[in-house]
Structure formats: structure tokens, C-alpha cells
Amino acid sequence: MDNPKKISRRSFIKGAAILTVAGAVTGTGIWATSTPAYPSANIDINQEKNMEKKILVAYASKCGSTAEVAQKVGQVLSQSGVEVEVRSAREVRKMEDYDAVVMGTAIRMGRPVGEITSFAKKFSKELALLPTAVFSLGLSMKEDTAENRAETAKFIAPLVEQLPSRKSTAMFGGKFDLNTVSPILRFMLSKDTSGAMAPGDYRDWNAINAWSNSLPAELGLA
Numbered sequence: 001m002d003n004p005k006k007i008s009r010r011s012f013i014k015g016a017a018i019l020t021v022a023g024a025v026t027g028t029g030i031w032a033t034s035t036p037a038y039p040s041a042n043i044d045i046n047q048e049k050n051m052e053k054k055i056l057v058a059y060a061s062k063c064g065s066t067a068e069v070a071q072k073v074g075q076v077l078s079q080s081g082v083e084v085e086v087r088s089a090r091e092v093r094k095m096e097d098y099d100a101v102v103m104g105t106a107i108r109m110g111r112p113v114g115e116i117t118s119f120a121k122k123f124s125k126e127l128a129l130l131p132t133a134v135f136s137l138g139l140s141m142k143e144d145t146a147e148n149r150a151e152t153a154k155f156i157a158p159l160v161e162q163l164p165s166r167k168s169t170a171m172f173g174g175k176f177d178l179n180t181v182s183p184i185l186r187f188m189l190s191k192d193t194s195g196a197m198a199p200g201d202y203r204d205w206n207a208i209n210a211w212s213n214s215l216p217a218e219l220g221l222a
């Protein structure tokens with residue numbers, strides 16, 4: 001195997017610091033930059049079939065790759081004979097009728113996307129009583145090594161720590177395409193020499209499928 005470069009929290013935090021300084025210099029700030037929109041991945045599956053159980057797959061995605069994975073997770077889950085709603089986390093208004101909730105988030109600057117931690121906080125009472133599962137997408141999981149898993153677990157800790165009834169957690173490689181980020185981010189991230197932000201699609205669809213297939217049993221739906 002190639003000698004995998006360790007992608008540390010420090011690499012991403014360093015990136016954040018560079019971007020913040022750049023923002024200060026340009027007077028914009030990275031947090032004010034907009035990400036180009038991606039198509040909604042919201043979908044209802046088996047709605048018309050009067051299934052006994054209903055699952056929510058809630059995602060927080062900045063550039064669309066996590067949204068695509070959420071849709072795939074929902075499609076695979078639905079094959080086990082449950083109704084599935086795939087929704088952007090920020091669009092979920094109420095938490096009723098669900099028998100389990102799967103949450104998916106991109107990792108940005110060493111943290112889950114804020115929308116998913118807000119979602120977990122907003123529905124903390126309901127989520128504490130439901131079986132839950134979490135997945136993340138990040139470039140820190142470009143390669144599935146014990147070291148990268150440990151690093152990524154730290155990134156998603158602010159989310160998983162809010163979920164006492166969590167039954168399963170998956171950390172997948174993400175996707176990074178310079179064309180899906182704002183011009184300022186594109187410029188800054190194109191200067192990354194650490195390899196941490198090397199553009200590419202690192203999603204392992206076999207692993208995503210396998211995990212999705214394990215969910216009905218893990219969530220007690222089988």
C-alpha cells in the first residue's frame with residue numbers, strides 16, 4: 001500500500017485559519033462566502049405503500065455529496081420494506097411518526113455542518129427516544145485507516161455526543177470539487193499543498209451500500 005499521508009485535524013484547522021485571515025484581508029470572511037447551490041436530494045420512498053415503519057434520513061450538505069449519499073442510504077433502507085423520507089435537516093419541522101432517524105453530515109473545518117448539530121439539539125428529546133444512526137463524509141477518510149478513523153471520530157464528536165440512543169456510526173470518504181465551492185474558497189483551497197484538500201471523489205459506494213444494508217437490523221427494524 002502507498003504510504004498514506006496523515007491528514008490531521010491540524011491540517012484542516014490550519015486551512016480554516018488561512019481562510020479566516022484571507023477573509024479579513026479581503027474584507028469578506030469565509031463565512032460570508034456562498035456555496036453554489038446543489039439539487040435537493042429530498043425524496044419520499046414507499047409513501048403510498050402503507051408501510052408499518054417510517055424512517056427519516058436527515059442530511060446536512062454544503063456542496064451536495066452528502067445529500068447524494070443520504071439519498072442512496074434512503075433507497076437501500078427502503079428495500080427492507082419501510083417508508084423513508086430523505087430531507088435536508090434544516091427543512092425538518094417536526095419529529096413525529098418516525099420509528100428511527102439516520103443523520104448524515106459533511107465535515108467542514110473539523111466539525112459537522114452546523115445544520116445537523118442544530119437539528120440534533122432542536123429534536124434532542126425525541127431523538128433520545130428513537131434508534132438513531134449517523135454517517136459523515138470527509139476528506140479525512142479518503143483512506144480508511146485506524147488513524148483516519150480516530151481523527152474523523154473527533155471531528156464528528158459534537159454530533160454523536162448528542163445522540164444517546166445511537167446504534168450505528170459510519171465515516172465515509174467525501175468528495176471535493178473546486179467548482180462546487182465559492183470563488184474565494186476555490187482560490188484559497190487551490191493553494192493547499194498538504195494534500196488534505198486534494199480534489200477528488202473518495203466516496204466508497206460499496207461501503208455506503210454495505211452500511212445502509214446493515215441499518216434495518218442495527219435500528220431494530222428488521
Ligand SMILES: Cc1cc2nc3c(=O)[nH]c(=O)nc-3n(C[C@H](O)[C@H](O)[C@H](O)COP(=O)(O)O)c2cc1C
Nearest residue numbers: 012061062063065066106109110138139140174175
Ligand atoms: C471549506 C471546506 C472545509 C472542509 N473541512 C474538512 C474537514 O475539516 N475535515 C474533513 O474530513 N473534510 C473536510 N472537507 C471535505 C468535505 O467534508 C467533503 O468534501 C465532503 O464530501 C463535502 O460534503 P458536501 O458535498 O455534502 O458538502 C472540507 C471541505 C471544504 C470545501
